[in-house]
Amino acid sequence: MRRPFAEFRRHASSRAFCYQLLVAGLALALVWLLVEQTGAELRTRGIRSGFAFLFEPAGFSIGESVLDFDAAQPYWRAFLVGVLNTLRVALAAIVLATVLGLCLGACSLTRNVLLRGLCRAYVEVFRNIPLLLQLLTWYFLLAEKLPSADAALNPLPGVFLSKSGLAFPWGGEVPAAGDFGIAGGGAVTPEFLALLLGLSGYGAAYLAEIVRAGILSVPRGQVDAAAALGMTPLQGLRAVVLPQALRLMIPPATNQFLNLTKNSSLAVAVGYPDLVSIANTSLNQTGQAAECISILMAVYLGLSLLTAAATGWYNRRQLRRGH
Amino acid sequence: MASRRSALTAIGRQFRPLLDGWGNALATLAILVTACVLLPGVFEWSILRADWQPDAERCRALLGTGACWGVIVEKYPLILFGRYPFDQHWRPALACGLLLAALWLAGSGRLRVRPALALLSGALLGFLALLHGGGFGLPIVDSQLWGGLPLTLLLATGGMAGALPLGILLALGRRSRLPLLRSCCAFYIELVRGVPMISVLFVAAFLFPLFLPDRAGGSALWRVLPAIVGFAAAYLAEVVRGGLQSVPAGQGDAAAALGLSRWQCLRHVILPQALRAALPALVNTFIGLFKDVSLVTVVSLYELTGALTLALSGDAQWRAFYLEGYLFIGLIYWLGCLALSNFGRRLERRLQYSSRDC
Numbered sequence: 001m002r003r004p005f006a007e008f009r010r011h012a013s014s015r016a017f018c019y020q021l022l023v024a025g026l027a028l029a030l031v032w033l034l035v036e037q038t039g040a041e042l043r044t045r046g047i048r049s050g051f052a053f054l055f056e057p058a059g060f061s062i063g064e065s066v067l068d069f070d071a072a073q074p075y076w077r078a079f080l081v082g083v084l085n086t087l088r089v090a091l092a093a094i095v096l097a098t099v100l101g102l103c104l105g106a107c108s109l110t111r112n113v114l115l116r117g118l119c120r121a122y123v124e125v126f127r128n129i130p131l132l133l134q135l136l137t138w139y140f141l142l143a144e145k146l147p148s149a150d151a152a153l154n155p156l157p158g159v160f161l162s163k164s165g166l167a168f169p170w171g172g173e174v175p176a177a178g179d180f181g182i183a184g185g186g187a188v189t190p191e192f193l194a195l196l197l198g199l200s201g202y203g204a205a206y207l208a209e210i211v212r213a214g215i216l217s218v219p220r221g222q223v224d225a226a227a228a229l230g231m232t233p234l235q236g237l238r239a240v241v242l243p244q245a246l247r248l249m250i251p252p253a254t255n256q257f258l259n260l261t262k263n264s265s266l267a268v269a270v271g272y273p274d275l276v277s278i279a280n281t282s283l284n285q286t287g288q289a290a291e292c293i294s295i296l297m298a299v300y301l302g303l304s305l306l307t308a309a310a311t312g313w314y315n316r317r318q319l320r321r322g323h
Numbered sequence: 324m325a326s327r328r329s330a331l332t333a334i335g336r337q338f339r340p341l342l343d344g345w346g347n348a349l350a351t352l353a354i355l356v357t358a359c360v361l362l363p364g365v366f367e368w369s370i371l372r373a374d375w376q377p378d379a380e381r382c383r384a385l386l387g388t389g390a391c392w393g394v395i396v397e398k399y400p401l402i403l404f405g406r407y408p409f410d411q412h413w414r415p416a417l418a419c420g421l422l423l424a425a426l427w428l429a430g431s432g433r434l435r436v437r438p439a440l441a442l443l444s445g446a447l448l449g450f451l452a453l454l455h456g457g458g459f460g461l462p463i464v465d466s467q468l469w470g471g472l473p474l475t476l477l478l479a480t481g482g483m484a485g486a487l488p489l490g491i492l493l494a495l496g497r498r499s500r501l502p503l504l505r506s507c508c509a510f511y512i513e514l515v516r517g518v519p520m521i522s523v524l525f526v527a528a529f530l531f532p533l534f535l536p537d538r539a540g541g542s543a544l545w546r547v548l549p550a551i552v553g554f555a556a557a558y559l560a561e562v563v564r565g566g567l568q569s570v571p572a573g574q575g576d577a578a579a580a581l582g583l584s585r586w587q588c589l590r591h592v593i594l595p596q597a598l599r600a601a602l603p604a605l606v607n608t609f610i611g612l613f614k615d616v617s618l619v620t621v622v623s624l625y626e627l628t629g630a631l632t633l634a635l636s637g638d639a640q641w642r643a644f645y646l647e648g649y650l651f652i653g654l655i656y657w658l659g660c661l662a663l664s665n666f667g668r669r670l671e672r673r674l675q676y677s678s679r680d681c
Contacts, residue, residue, distance in 0.1 A: 265520075
């Protein structure tokens with residue numbers, strides 16, 4: 001006797017085909033439902049759709065920008081400014097966090113109990129407090145507790161720290177205190193500074209753990225061998241241990257760099273005009289939420305892919321050199 | 324004489340790791356000098372000159388020289404419970420106690436898996452019922468008024484509870500033999516992991532109302548919680564996938580040889596081992612989620628951080644004392660994370676010892 005259903009159940013490939021058809025059908029139906037529903041809702045609210053708004057004047061100004069920008073310029077340029085601001089703070093924070101993380105990771109393995117305890121304490125504190133809270137605290141300290149610009153702190157010659165930010169020598173120019181605050185040289189706003197300190201302080205705690213694990217993974221004999229060759233501990237670390245540890249550290253460190261870039265989206269909480277802040281403002285002005293959010297997501301996804309590709313290349317090169 | 328000398332040497336040996344070599348001694352000296360400069364100032368600010376009275380006048384006189392812990396004494400109901408009606412504050416307090424006790428009991432290892440899960444889901448339901456009210460003469464409190472610590476706990480535990488099953492399904496889907504299912508799951512996981520959490524929260528705040536136009540049940544909390552579930556599920560899926568990969572292929576073959584169906588094999592052989600292997604990483608994800616939940620303040624839900632801003636920004640008298648507030652919440656988060664990571668470490672040890680009793 002033929003039992004078609006049992007036969008179907010036994011026939012794995014046709015079953016798989018049917019399941020996939022079902023999945024595809026469900027996914028398509030869901031997407032269609034969402035698009036239809038959203039379209040209807042947008043029509044009743046009188047919101048248009050599409051990316052044409054990108055070429056209209058933005059109508060808002062941006063506090064700090066690498067490009068020159070004013071309210072008459074189109075939205076796409078505002079988004080570009082946002083992307084550049086995100087990249088600016090993320091890259092600076094990555095460099096700072098790497099340096100700090102390397103120091104902390106290496107120090108948490110020294111024989112010096114005091115130094116080791118200090119590094120462990122740093123990691124335990126900074127890793128276990130939400131980044132948002134750290135950012136808000138930094139911003140409060142920088143924007144409220146520092147003296148105003150006419151009484152700026154001057155810790156090093158040419159470096160001024162005040163409520164209106166940090167001024168430092170840049171491009172052969174040294175800032176000086178004048179009648180209208182501090183002029184000349186390079187300057188960053190307290191928003192940028194708070195974000196930079198928060199991101200790199202938080203990222204460094206995670207990187208320190210990665211560095212520590214990486215160094216611990218190098219066999220003890222390598223350190224002894226370096227010492228037997230007459231190298232100082234620092235020389236041994238630089239020439240023998242770190243190159244080997246690096247290979248293990250790269251994948252998790254990449255992950256941290258990506259996290260740090262994504263975390264820079266918290267800029268919106270301290271008012272730094274990064275991509276998320278610009279998208280948020282544009283969204284509130286135009287009401288075109290789907291478009292603004294998709295630009296936002298696309299940029300971050302693109303950055304993720306780029307970083308992954310870059311570290312993949314570096315990783316391969318490192319592996320090749322190791323052989 | 325000899326014994327005294329050896330005692331001295333012993334003491335000297337204690338300090339050797341601190342003073343051995345130039346760089347080492349220099350580092351010790353630098354740390355000690357910095358500590359001598361900084362610590363008295365910190366001690367003076369936080370304890371010696373600090374004021375515990377909730378008196379704004381006295382606090383303002385102290386500004387810059389001593390901490391004003393009075394702001395915590397004055398504002399702690401607002402910071403801990405947000406805009407929840409003042410006379411009903413015992414409800415969120417009791418609910419938090421209930422949930423924390425259930426979490427502790429479930430994590431203590433005294434219960435087997437099924438009773439622990441039942442206890443947790445019961446506690447979560449009790450938590451919701453207590454906050455919402457409506458029975459036993461408790462007035463209903465709209466979810467828009469929920470805030471502070473209960474909101475943080477609800478979003479973190481509710482998010483995790485919802486994300487775990489979804490994450491397991493996604494992980495299984497990503498390892499499926501069906502190419503379409505596999506690529507759908509992989510696409511979703513990589514998409515969510517590639518974007519920052521804020522953008523997912525934006526989707527919840529701005530796009531969900533367009534998808535689901537009935538504004539009847541449209542409180543922000545019930546839009547944000549599914550977004551958190553969807554976000555955490557993508558990360559959990561990768562954790563679970565790691566666990567699944569650690570289960571040797573022979574286990575599945577052996578189950579098949581015993582005549583178990585694919586579902587039975589998954590349910591009784593593969594998943595228990597995979598989840599056990601993934602447990603430490605699951606705890607880490609939970610810690611991350613607990614911290615990340617603070618971001619919902621960006622879409623106007625007043626969890627701990629948002630509730631602090633709410634408590635201080637509207638009150639000109641206390642606006643200058645954010646730092647004390649930040650330190651207070653920071654301490655709560657720090658203790659929470661420390662407890663969780665301690666729990667994770669204990670769990671790891673326990674799993675190493677016993678590999679029976681699932």
